[in-house]
Amino acid sequence: MSETPAPPGKVASGRADAVVVVLAFAGIVVSLMQTLVIPLVPELPDLLNASPSDATWAVTATLLASAVATPVFGRLGDMHGKRRMLLASLVLLTAGSVVCALSDSLGPMIVGRALQGVSSGVIPLGISIMRDELPTEKLASATAVMSASLGVGGALGLPLAALVADHFDWHMLFWVSAAAGLVATALVTVLVPESEVRTGGRFDIPGALGLSAALVCLLLGVSKGAAWGWASGTTLGLFGGGVLVLLVWGAFQLRLPYALVNLRIAARPQVLFTNLASVAYGFSMFAMSLVLPQLLQLPKDTGYGLGKSLLVTGLVLAPQGLVMMVVAPFSARITQARGPKTTLMLGAATVAAGYVVNILLMSAVWQLVLVSCIIGAGVGLGYGAMPALVMGAVPVSDTAAANSLNSLMRAVGTSVSSAVAGVVLAQMTIAYGPLHVPSQNGFRTVMAIGAGTALLALLLASFIPSRRPRPAAGDVAPADASEPAAA
Incomplete structure (x- = not known):
C-alpha cells in the first residue's frame, strides 16, 4: 500500500504515524522519570546520608530546573530547531539519570535530578514539531495523544518504581530511566524530521535570567514554605522578590524586539x-x-x-x-x-x-x-x-x-x-x-x-x-x- 502524499512542507501519512508514536514515547519517558523517584522519597535521608530537610532538594531541584528550562528551551526551539532542542533535552535526561544512578551522596543526586528536570520541555516541543510537520487532518489527534503521554508515564511509573524498588537496588530505577532516555533519543534521531520553521533573531539572555530568577523565588517559596514557615522572612522575601522581579521583567519584555516571551x-x-x-x-x-x-x-x-x-x-x-x-x-x-x-x-x-x-x-x-x-x-x-x-x-x-x-x-x-x-x-x-x-x-x-x-x-x-474549528487549524494563526x- 502506498503512502498518502504529504501536503507541501509536511511528512507523508505513513511516516506521520511513526513521528506521533516516537514523540509520544519521548513524552512518556519524561513523565516516567518524574514518577520513578516517588518510592525513594521517604528513604532518601538514609540512602544519601543527609538530613530530611536537605534530602528534599533532590525533588525541589527537579521542580526548579523544569520551571527554568521549559520556556528557555521553547524559545531556543523556535529559533534554532525544535528537534535539536528536543534531542538536547533527552540527552540531558539520560545524563542526569546516569549521574543519579552513580550517586551515593546528596550533591550528585541534586545535580542529576536537576539535569532530569531540564527535560520537561520535551512535551511542548513535541507538540510544536507536530504542528510543523504533520498533515492538518492528523494534528488534533496527535497533539491529544502527546498531551496524554504525560499522564501515561506518570501512571505507569509508580507501579514500575515500586516493583523495581522491592526487588532491586534503588540505583536500578535510574538505570531504567537512562536506558529509556537512550532509546527515545535514538528514535527521535532516526524518525523525527527537523522543522524548517524558524523565528530568527537573537536569544534574550537578560529575559531568560530574569524569568528564571522570578520563577525560582516563587516556586522555592511555594515548595519550602511549609518547612520554613509561611510567615517567615525567608518565605515572604522570596515571594516579594519574585513578584518584583516578574514585574520588572515584564516591563523590559514589552520593549525588546526579540523577547523571550x-x-x-x-x-x-x-x-x-x-x-x-x-x-x-x-x-x-x-x-x-x-x-x-x-x-x-x-x-x-x-x-x-x-x-x-x-x-x-x-x-x-x-x-x-x-x-x-x-x-x-x-x-x-x-x-x-x-x-x-x-x-x-x-x-x-x-x-x-x-x-x-x-x-x-x-x-x-x-x-x-x-x-x-x-x-x-x-x-x-x-x-x-x-x-x-x-x-x-x-x-x-x-x-x-x-x-x-x-x-x-x-x-x-x-x-x-x-x-x-x-x-x-x-x-x-x-x-x-x-x-x-x-x-x-x-x-x-x-x-x-x-x-x-x-x-x-x-x-x-x-x-x-x-x-468555529477550521481545516487549517494546524497552520498559521488567524488575523495576526x-x-x-x-x-
Missing part, C-alpha cells in the same frame, strides 16, 4: 484565558495525586485508610493514565466538531465531577479506581485541548515558546496545589498512636478544593473567544499570523 501574544484573550485555565487545571489535577495514594496506604485502623502496599497503590492509579490515552482520540473529535474551548470546558467539568464522586465514595479500592479514571478522563480531555487553543492563536514561528509557556502554567498550578494540600492535610489530622495522620475530613477538604479549582478552570475557559514573533 512575546507578552503581546500571551495577552491575546484566547492565549491568556487558556493559560489561566491551565493553572487552575494543573492545581485540580494534582490534588488527586496527593490524596489517593495516602488513602490507599494509610492503615485500616484509622477507619478510612485501606492499608495497601505501594505496589498495589500504583496498580490502582495506573488505569488513570490508560484512560487518558483512550480519551485522546475522543478529545480530538470533540475539538474538530465543537472547537477546543468546548473540549476544555467538558474536561474541567469531568474533573470536578470526579472529585465530587471521591467525596462520596472513598471506602473501597474499586471506588478509588473509578475516581481516578473519571479524573483521568477529564484531564485527558483538557490536556488535549490546551495545545489546540494556544496554537490557534499564535504564529507558527512562536509555537514552541507559546506551548512551553502553557506547560509552565500547568506546572505552576501543580506546585501550588502541592503546597496548599500539604497545609490542609498538616492542619486537619487525627492521632494514630504516637503519630498524627491526615483526617478523613482533611482529605475531603482537599477534594472539595480540587473540585472548586476545576470549576474555576471551567469558568476561565468560558471566557475564551468562541471560534503574519506579525513578527515579537511585536
Whole structure:
C-alpha cells in the first residue's frame, strides 16, 4: 500500500504515524522519570546520608530546573530547531539519570535530578514539531495523544518504581530511566524530521535570567514554605522578590524586539484565558495525586485508610493514565466538531465531577479506581485541548515558546496545589498512636478544593473567544499570523 502524499512542507501519512508514536514515547519517558523517584522519597535521608530537610532538594531541584528550562528551551526551539532542542533535552535526561544512578551522596543526586528536570520541555516541543510537520487532518489527534503521554508515564511509573524498588537496588530505577532516555533519543534521531520553521533573531539572555530568577523565588517559596514557615522572612522575601522581579521583567519584555516571551501574544484573550485555565487545571489535577495514594496506604485502623502496599497503590492509579490515552482520540473529535474551548470546558467539568464522586465514595479500592479514571478522563480531555487553543492563536514561528509557556502554567498550578494540600492535610489530622495522620475530613477538604479549582478552570475557559474549528487549524494563526514573533 502506498503512502498518502504529504501536503507541501509536511511528512507523508505513513511516516506521520511513526513521528506521533516516537514523540509520544519521548513524552512518556519524561513523565516516567518524574514518577520513578516517588518510592525513594521517604528513604532518601538514609540512602544519601543527609538530613530530611536537605534530602528534599533532590525533588525541589527537579521542580526548579523544569520551571527554568521549559520556556528557555521553547524559545531556543523556535529559533534554532525544535528537534535539536528536543534531542538536547533527552540527552540531558539520560545524563542526569546516569549521574543519579552513580550517586551515593546528596550533591550528585541534586545535580542529576536537576539535569532530569531540564527535560520537561520535551512535551511542548513535541507538540510544536507536530504542528510543523504533520498533515492538518492528523494534528488534533496527535497533539491529544502527546498531551496524554504525560499522564501515561506518570501512571505507569509508580507501579514500575515500586516493583523495581522491592526487588532491586534503588540505583536500578535510574538505570531504567537512562536506558529509556537512550532509546527515545535514538528514535527521535532516526524518525523525527527537523522543522524548517524558524523565528530568527537573537536569544534574550537578560529575559531568560530574569524569568528564571522570578520563577525560582516563587516556586522555592511555594515548595519550602511549609518547612520554613509561611510567615517567615525567608518565605515572604522570596515571594516579594519574585513578584518584583516578574514585574520588572515584564516591563523590559514589552520593549525588546526579540523577547523571550512575546507578552503581546500571551495577552491575546484566547492565549491568556487558556493559560489561566491551565493553572487552575494543573492545581485540580494534582490534588488527586496527593490524596489517593495516602488513602490507599494509610492503615485500616484509622477507619478510612485501606492499608495497601505501594505496589498495589500504583496498580490502582495506573488505569488513570490508560484512560487518558483512550480519551485522546475522543478529545480530538470533540475539538474538530465543537472547537477546543468546548473540549476544555467538558474536561474541567469531568474533573470536578470526579472529585465530587471521591467525596462520596472513598471506602473501597474499586471506588478509588473509578475516581481516578473519571479524573483521568477529564484531564485527558483538557490536556488535549490546551495545545489546540494556544496554537490557534499564535504564529507558527512562536509555537514552541507559546506551548512551553502553557506547560509552565500547568506546572505552576501543580506546585501550588502541592503546597496548599500539604497545609490542609498538616492542619486537619487525627492521632494514630504516637503519630498524627491526615483526617478523613482533611482529605475531603482537599477534594472539595480540587473540585472548586476545576470549576474555576471551567469558568476561565468560558471566557475564551468562541471560534468555529477550521481545516487549517494546524497552520498559521488567524488575523495576526503574519506579525513578527515579537511585536
